Amino acid sequence: MEFKDYYEIMGVGRDAGQDEIKRAYRRLARKYHPDVSKEADAEARFKEVGEAYEVLKDPEKRAAYDQLGANWQQGQDFRPPPDWQTDFDFGGGEFTGADAEQFSDFFESLFGGGFRRARPRGEFHAPGEDNYIRVMIDLEDAYTGATRQLRLQQQEIGPDGRPRSRDRTLNVRIPKGVRQGQQIRLAGQGSPGHGRGKAGDLFLEVEFRPHAFYHVEGKDVFLDLPVAPWEAALGATVKAPTPTGPVDLKIPANTAAGRKLRLKGRGIPAASAGDLYVVVQVVLPPAEDDDARQAYRDFQNAVPFNPRQKLGV
Numbered sequence: 001m002e003f004k005d006y007y008e009i010m011g012v013g014r015d016a017g018q019d020e021i022k023r024a025y026r027r028l029a030r031k032y033h034p035d036v037s038k039e040a041d042a043e044a045r046f047k048e049v050g051e052a053y054e055v056l057k058d059p060e061k062r063a064a065y066d067q068l069g070a071n072w073q074q075g076q077d078f079r080p081p082p083d084w085q086t087d088f089d090f091g092g093g094e095f096t097g098a099d100a101e102q103f104s105d106f107f108e109s110l111f112g113g114g115f116r117r118a119r120p121r122g123e124f125h126a127p128g129e130d131n132y133i134r135v136m137i138d139l140e141d142a143y144t145g146a147t148r149q150l151r152l153q154q155q156e157i158g159p160d161g162r163p164r165s166r167d168r169t170l171n172v173r174i175p176k177g178v179r180q181g182q183q184i185r186l187a188g189q190g191s192p193g194h195g196r197g198k199a200g201d202l203f204l205e206v207e208f209r210p211h212a213f214y215h216v217e218g219k220d221v222f223l224d225l226p227v228a229p230w231e232a233a234l235g236a237t238v239k240a241p242t243p244t245g246p247v248d249l250k251i252p253a254n255t256a257a258g259r260k261l262r263l264k265g266r267g268i269p270a271a272s273a274g275d276l277y278v279v280v281q282v283v284l285p286p287a288e289d290d291d292a293r294q295a296y297r298d299f300q301n302a303v304p305f306n307p308r309q310k311l312g313v
Contacts, residue, residue: 005074006052128191128200145176219274257282
């Protein structure tokens, strides 16, 4: 009999996790279901995928199958190792996978005939696919929470067995404290299942719109704050914007350009909130008229200063 490489059939690696295997099965079951597929070998491929999934989704059967090793090739002549049925007792199980009337001889030689089970033709139950979409929010929404209306177009199988599109509208609550790249799971809001199969889940990946003032790193928020030379040199209290409103910020005397002033706990809210870092940017007044140019000359004479002294020039 021919060896069946269940990992190759499913299109996954031998180290694939259960979530990856489940997604691969959903995709392939929809692709090759005989009622909807136009592939010439759809029925055979559908049964093959169902058999592979029956093994790889079950930790015990998968572990036993993996003991055969990775040296076998799809289609090679195969005989079960001696005492296989003695080492692994799989008889009497019930098939719960795709709509296949029976498994291959290869499957039954490994796991016994107890998994054979016929179903009425046309009865098909499979879970729906998970859907993933990106949702754009403002940074301020992460501080307060928000509601977004999403318009979705999903594929489903109609009463006539043909694929069709369906428009949906969802009102989604964006929770306070959500972070860039975080996924929000909406259980049962993905693609509908087949028959009595459960609907998949909808995953929203959060992305912040570019902001004129701030940029975000994890839970921390950064603000470039312009200050005048005398504010940086002498120290001052200035107004600084934050996502929750302006604050009075103390600039210490002799603050150099690029210095970070930390506002603890004013970053993205969380059980352990992030921080807001104000990065000081010293801005020079333009010398656009005679008075301004004279003021710079007076300052030059009053405060001898060579910013390149450390470079030896």
